Amino acid sequence: MILECILVGLIFGFFISKKKRAYFPHLELSKLWISVLGAGLFLMALYGPKYLPNSLGSFIYENFSIFHWLGLFGMALGFLLPKFHPGKILVGIGFLMNGLAVFSNGKMPVSMNALLKIQDSKTIQILLQNQAMTHEILDENTNMQFLCDIIPFQSPLSGSKVMSLGDVLLALGVGIVVFSYITIIKRRETND
16 A cells, blocks of 8 residues: 555645645654664564574564564654654554554454455465464454554555555555655756
8 A cells, every 4th residue: 555655645746746835844854763773673673583693683583572563663753753744643653553553462463354355365374373473363362453454455556465554544644755755846846
């Protein structure tokens, strides 16, 4: 869905930018380093156990869920802290919602019904065999089920996947950020 939102942001940005109006406040990215740090923490949790020395890799593996949700919260914080911008706020809230689901469950729970609707047998097998570090099957013991991956999404552009409400907000926010950048760039071109 992020790909679709980026494309819509690009298209609307190019068409609407011909008018000389500002639709959103200027996009400030001064605290983006916090999001980059969060993304680095998340990537370290994913790849650290495989590529770092044994003791450090083992420590990261044993505490994966902590690194996972800290990375998501870090990414959220980097988008929520700077000046108000609707796209950045949506991205930050999306990361925060996903972080809360992971924090309360240890992994991101995924609805089996949603996986069956999109016919994702490969992911079903991985989850049934408990081979995913980041996801697990949603069940009656799952906390905050409304924040989990429960929304089946099918697209000719990005394929089929199961998304969370946080993923939807994140994708919409990215679309708005792209739209904002395009309109800013196009306005600068017409002013020069």
